[in-house]
Amino acid sequence: MIQTEIGTDLKKAKLLLDASEIISIPTETVYGLAANGKNPIAIAKIYAAKKRPLSNPLILHYKDASSAFQDVTTIPKEAEILAEKFWPGPLTMLLPKSKNIPDAVTSGKSRVAIRVPRHELCLSLLNALDYPIAAPSANLYGRISPTSSAHVHEQLNERIPYILDGGICEKGIESTIIGFKNNHVLIYRLGSISIEAIEACIRKKVHINNKIEDKKAPQASGMVKHHYAPNTAMFSIVQKHKEKDLSNCGFIGFDTLHPDFPVENQFLLSKNGNIDTAAKELYRSFHVMDANKFKSIYIEFMPESGIGSAINDRIKRAIQKYTP
DSSP: OOOOEEEOOHHHHHHHHHTTOOEEEOOSSSOEEEEETTOHHHHHHHHHHHTOOTTSOOEEEOSSHHHHHTTBSOOOHHHHHHHHHHOSSSEEEEEEBOTTSOHHHHTTOSEEEEEOOOOHHHHHHHHHOSSOEEOOBSSSTTBOOOSSHHHHHHHHTTTSSEEEOOOSOSSOSOOEEEEEETTEEEEEEOOSSOHHHHHHHHTSOOEEOOOOOTTOOOSSTTOSSSOSBOSSOEEEGGGGGGOSOOTTEEEEESSSOOTTSOGGGEEESOTTOOHHHHHHHHHHHHHHHHHTTOSEEEEOOOOSTTTHHHHHHHHHHHHHTTOO
16 A cells, blocks of 8 residues: 655655656646656556546646757747746647657647646756656546645545645646647637736737537547536536525635525635635635535636636536536
């Protein structure tokens, strides 16, 4: 049986990764389940520990932009502009991969997802390695993403040897994933960098392409219909009329308590209405409400502007599991 340890020992983290083991690492978005991104044996352990379908590709994390761009064959001008503006940071780019990227990372696809994280401890680890880190979120497939070492331990205890503790994640939701096709910039996953910020940077409209056609494999992480879900059934607040008794139900709201639920059963994402705070608190609210073992959880959608659209994307995918 694997004994899962939580700590801040960079040397231990490096030794484990060098030995083809998997560990959890902190980033500014969510905690990742990390392996040597050039080692197919180590990458296979990610899929096994998460119970993740092999058809769902991973993201490679690099110490800097020049290292990341060395592993792709084409770099559009917009990619250079966006990297200059947002790296290190929560932006992932899907670009044609070079031959030295294992198919295990990309699920056999021709493009690889790359990014440079903005987290001091994570970057210190990356700078100590001579390879990029492959890392999806450090949770069981389809479950709630982790924003603390405790969240990782809750789901992956005895499945991985080490959790590198970097505190609470600053952003709280995953990176935005973009790609480039026929002179268009496509968003495959809404995330911590808003559509508005990307459009302002490149001075052109982007196109959202974050849904999967029936029976087709996802192009990038976070595209499957139901994802990020707690074990407790979760529904949109507009469905609460179907519940006769709300006394054992939870409510997750933006900034205002709901009169139909007991106060102690409610979690407000931002009492002062700050959308960035709401993003940071979203997954923690899922974990907290799930632990309360309510009959069901009801949640309201956020304002759609800025990062609100990414929060709403996560809510939609979480409730999709329980919505016919």
